[in-house]
Amino acid sequence: MNSFLSNATKxxxxxxxxxxxxxxxxxxxxxxxxQPWTEDPIIQKYRFTNPYRITDRVSQYLVRNVIYSKNNFTxxxxxxxxxxxxxxxxxxxxxxxxxxxxxxRYSEYNEExxxxxxxxxxxxxxxxxxxxxxxxxxxxxxxxxxxxxxNLALLSYMFSNGLSQKLAQSKSLQELYQLLLSFPxxxxxxxxxxxxxxNYSELCDFDEMSFVVAGPGARSGIEKCFNLERYDYTEAIxxxxxxxxxxxxxxxxKFKTLFGRKLQLIDCQNLFCETDKYTRIYCPEISSTQxxxxxxxxxxxxxxxxxxxLPPKWGVKVVKGEK
Numbered sequence: 406m407n408s409f410l411s412n413a414t415k416x417x418x419x420x421x422x423x424x425x426x427x428x429x430x431x432x433x434x435x436x437x438x439x440q441p442w443t444e445d446p447i448i449q450k451y452r453f454t455n456p457y458r459i460t461d462r463v464s465q466y467l468v469r470n471v472i473y474s475k476n477n478f479t480x481x482x483x484x485x486x487x488x489x490x491x492x493x494x495x496x497x498x499x500x501x502x503x504x505x506x507x508x509x510r511y512s513e514y515n516e517e518x519x520x521x522x523x524x525x526x527x528x529x530x531x532x533x534x535x536x537x538x539x540x541x542x543x544x545x546x547x548x549x550x551x552x553x554x555x556n557l558a559l560l561s562y563m564f565s566n567g568l569s570q571k572l573a574q575s576k577s578l579q580e581l582y583q584l585l586l587s588f589p590x591x592x593x594x595x596x597x598x599x600x601x602x603x604n605y606s607e608l609c610d611f612d613e614m615s616f617v618v619a620g621p622g623a624r625s626g627i628e629k630c631f632n633l634e635r636y637d638y639t640e641a642i643x644x645x646x647x648x649x650x651x652x653x654x655x656x657x658x659k660f661k662t663l664f665g666r667k668l669q670l671i672d673c674q675n676l677f678c679e680t681d682k683y684t685r686i687y688c689p690e691i692s693s694t695q696x697x698x699x700x701x702x703x704x705x706x707x708x709x710x711x712x713x714x715l716p717p718k719w720g721v722k723v724v725k726g727e728k
Contacts, residue, residue, distance in 0.1 A: 409644050415688045416629040420680045425658040428456045447686045452702035453679050457663045457672050469714040472606045481569045485511035492556050494535035516557050523553045546589040578611035594620045605716050617642050617670035622678030625693040646673045664721050
């Protein structure tokens with residue numbers, strides 16, 4: 406028997422339970438069905454991301470408004486827009502900069518102007534960073550007193566050191582990841598997340614099933630799901646991705662894919678992270694090395710209607726009213 410299955414815990418069942426129920430809630434909301442969108446009391450109460458990374462609000466904004474907003478941006482402009490947006494990962498910050506600067510292009514990038522505008526936003530007691538990712542301060546690498554000054558300096562450094570040209574030469578998602586990882590302050594988690602975001606664009610077209618990196622939350626979720634002496638986190642993610650249909654079916658879950666697109670490695674990685682949170686309530690007796698016992702964010706329903714936008718290169722047809 407597969408070592409993962411033979412050492413699976415109750416949290417492993419919770420992985421599939423969460424994925425199924427959260428995807429049901431996603432489609433119920435998209436189809437404007439009445440609340441509650443799920444019968445799962447944990448998902449009703451607490452905030453979780455969607456099973457498919459690209460369907461979350463910030464990723465949807467990225468692909469629709471940052472990457473594919475117009476077709477007259479250069480490849481360098483698009484890369485700059487993606488990285489600038491992701492460094493802060495906050496829609497309000499992006500829209501503030503757009504309001505002040507107009508179309509955001511690398512060809513018009515002025516580090517000092519951007520820094521001053523962000524100073525003004527901070528002076529208005531506004532947060533400029535999302536809480537989803539933690540950007541390193543970068544002070545030891547670039548020497549600015551303020552975090553955003555160092556992060557903007559990182560952008561300048563990346564482009565002055567030929568990031569655009571090196572990206573064009575990358576032959577795989579892993580090569581793109583290694584390229585991003587080579588820059589100061591960018592660790593393994595951010596490098597992989599940025600690689601996935603860049604891969605949404607037309608700048609490259611790598612298979613999302615070709616490479617994955619487990620973040621800290623995913624590693625914690627994997628440790629809960631499998632009782633092993635040693636963990637190969639990448640293999641655990643690939644195992645669930647490769648066996649998703651069988652695992653859903655044997656639990657009686659008729660999982661609705663994303664308009665025919667199966668869960669990819671990045672999605673399965675994220676689901677381990679969400680399972681780590683979900684099991685704090687569902688099976689609290691299974692602890693992790695992080696010893697987190699609560700879920701911080703309570704779910705507040707957003708009743709605004711939405712349409713899903715997917716990268717055209719995927720060739721996935723979005724069908725309204727999908728069931």
